[in-house]
Amino acid sequence: MGNLYHNKTAQWLVYTAFFLGLAVIPSFVSDDFLLNQLATYGVYGMLALSISLCWGFGGILNLGQGIAFGLGAYGMAMTMQMQSQTESNPIPPFMLNNSLDQLPWFWEPFSNTAAGLILSIAVPTLFCAIFGGVMFRARVSGPFFAIMTLAMLSAFYTIILDRQPYTGGVNGITPPSPLQLGGFEIDPYSSTAYWIVLAILVTATVVAKLITQSSFGLVTQAIRDDAERVRFLGYSVAGYETAIYTISGAIAAFAGCCLVMLVQYVSPAQLDVGFSLSMVIWAAIGGRLSLLGAMCGAFLIQGAQSYLGDAFLATWLLILGGFFIVVVRFLPNGLASLLESALGLLATKPKTPAAETNGDAKPLPAE
């Protein structure tokens, strides 16, 4: 009997239980505001998932996940903004305030909701594919790639801040009405919005999980452990790295769209360096080698920030920073690795029935 933590069936069971647990939440929560907030946690979960996929399974530390997230978010905000513009009033108010009397060309496609939604995902994904492809082909890797993503993120942040007539500048874009989809209005404070976010989160997780278990995922994990050796075995390291980076970027783009659907607001803060780094913190604390662990890390940190935040308002960053240092120093694979070693202890005992350990397992296991 091996370590239950590495048992694929057990992993899928725990994932199922975890998402079933998330799915029943709307029937217990009657407070619409709380439900909306819980849905935004789903967005954070997606971001942590994307970081875990890219960093934990691809070995690519990406400090610029805010690029894909922010571009997705801006795309969604533009789509929603254009939905409230009519024939007689085709230009968003903030543009008129900045004395722009014609719709910029790159806003045109967003008048069509379907085209806008497709572009919101396609543009960031394409950016990741091109940027990643160019960088990985030049064999930029490790801390170096992290700095490059940071530079790119800062570049996007400054350009969005600077081009106020086109992007709303520091004020961002505040679409006046919720997203209309096929004649329906998606109220961000309804359980419908929660279900949509959860559905995307589940889909993304299942796809990511299947990727990590596929032979493609095995190669990316081999690259993470020793890129040179994989290159000598004849694999195109750059190709695999680009692919995993792009998939991770696409998940972040979906997260960006969901966030704007929920909060009806986007600003350059979504591309702030600090926010991208906090995504990495979630994944690192939860456990970057486990998709579920990373998601739990996001829920844990963001939940603590919201609910302990009031009591520890002044010291929260101090606690978070200290906790993060301790995790990096003593627990490089995050809290999920604690569970792994705990289950490992059980596995070494002879004749331990698997069913018992399964009952004790908290919903944290993974790869």
Add this chain to the structure above:
Amino acid sequence: MDLGSLLNALILGLSIASIWLIAALGLTIIYGAAGVINMAHGEFIMLGAYSSYMLQYYLGLPYLLCIPASFVIVGAVGLALERGLIRYLYNRPLDTLLATYGVSLVLMQGVRLIFGSDPKYLAAPEIFSSNISLGFASISSFRVVILLVTALCVLGVWLLFYKTRFGVQVRAVMQNKEMAASFGINSSRVYMMTFALGAGLAGVAGSLFGVLAIVLPTMGASYVVQAFLMVVTGGGSLAGTVVASGVTGELQSIFAFFTNDTFARFVIFVLIVVFLRFRPQGLFAQAGARR
């Protein structure tokens, strides 16, 4: 466009370059010598500004003495950090990046708890607040002070690294740690000293920036990405950082002359990424591999 204002932009570019250089100097030493990506560098700069503020406000120390004092104080903080945390992470470069980011959060919030988040001001002597005009161009004399201090620091670091026994040891450890160790060089002590030196230089930068701008707990965050880009573009060597800062400072000033400051910054970021795509090892690559 007249020639005078373009010349003015060039002189301003020199000043911008010196600011970028002094911000990146400490990071160059830490990254170049120890291979540590120190995300807390911006917070070291912030600590330098606050220690100058403290010395000036509570002890009434003259400003020019605050600069070396900040060097000592922040250097000591760097030393403590290296002994307490960084030395366990030398063989895990990505983890140093993360751990030092945690440190930066702690330092930022710690300073905010002690001093509050309202801005503080450093007072420089009267003579620094005037403008120096050279007929066609004029520049605030404090910017000249920054330029001079930066030049002095670069000269000092160069002398230390290339003209002393300690410098030889540092460069030996940079090129090959094991080989240097087998020649009797205590590499852990070298790392400790270079980290403290790098932190101290950030302290100097901080006491200069405290006069140039206001002193805030969050002031460090705006310098760290730029400082990193200078170091990486330069390839981690002293000469590389000097040239990279010089070129980008002038370019930023010229672009800002034609467009505006924010857009110039965007162009610089993109240019650096493109440059590093074609020359990932930076301007002047180090001799000897560190991997």
